[in-house]
Amino acid sequence: MRTVSMAACAGMLWVILGGGVYASDSWQYWNALAFDYTMNENTAVRISSEQRWLDGMSYFGLYNVMVVPSVKLTKQVSLGAGYRLERSEKDELWATENRLLVPLTSMWSFQGWTVQWRNQLEYRDLQIRDRWRIRERIAINRPVLIGRLEVRPFVFEELFYDLTLGQRNQNRAAVGVGLPLSRNMEVNLFYISRADRGAFDWSSIQALGTEWVFKF
DSSP states (O other): OOOOOHHHHHHHHHHHHTTGGGGOSOEEEEEEEEEEEEEETTEEEEEEEEEEEETTTTEEEEEEEEEEEEEESSSSEEEEOEEEEEEEEETTEEEEEEEEEEEEEEEEEETTEEEEEEEEEEEEEOSSOOEEEEEEEEEEEOOEEETTEEEEEEEEEEEEEETTTTEEEEEEEEEEEEEEEETTEEEEEEEEEEEEEOSSSEEEEEEEEEEEEEEO
C-alpha cells in the first residue's frame, strides 16, 4: 500500500473544516464506545453509548445508548433501523429524548480511498415537541502507512435538516485518525466543529473526542 503524504491530508482537512477552530464558543469532550457484531455477510448490529463533558469540559452533561441492526441491500448499500435513548442536562434539569432512526448508507472505494454517504431519517420523541429530521453525512478516509503501522486519517461533513421546522439547523465538520489497537479493536481520535442555529443567530462549539470500537 502506498504511503500518503500527511501534509497533503492535513491540507485537505483544513479546507473542509474551513478554519473553524477559531470560531469556538465552548469546548467539549465527547467519548463513545461501540460494539459491532457481524452475524453473517449481509447482516450486522451496532450497540453504542456516548458520553459528553460540556462547558469547557467542566461537567458531565449528556449520555445516550443506541442499537442499530442493518442489512446489506447490495455490495455498496446498507439499510438500518434503530433506537436511541438520550439524556441531556441543562440548568441542573435532565431531559429525555427517545429517537427512532433509519440510516441508508452507500460506500465506494477507489485507489485506496473510501467514501461513505449516509442519509439518516430520524423521529425525535422530545418532551416539548416531537420532530422529524434528516441527517446527511459524507465521510472520506484513506489508510496511511507510518513505518509498519497502518493508520486511517478521515474527515466528514454532516448536515442536519429539521423537517418539522423546514430548515437546516445544525452542521458538523470533523477531522480525525483511526488507530488499530488489535485485530478486533481500534480507537478513533478526532476534533469536531459543530454549528447550531438559534432563534436569531448561529452558535458553535468545538470538541475533542475518542471513539473505542470493538468488533466481533
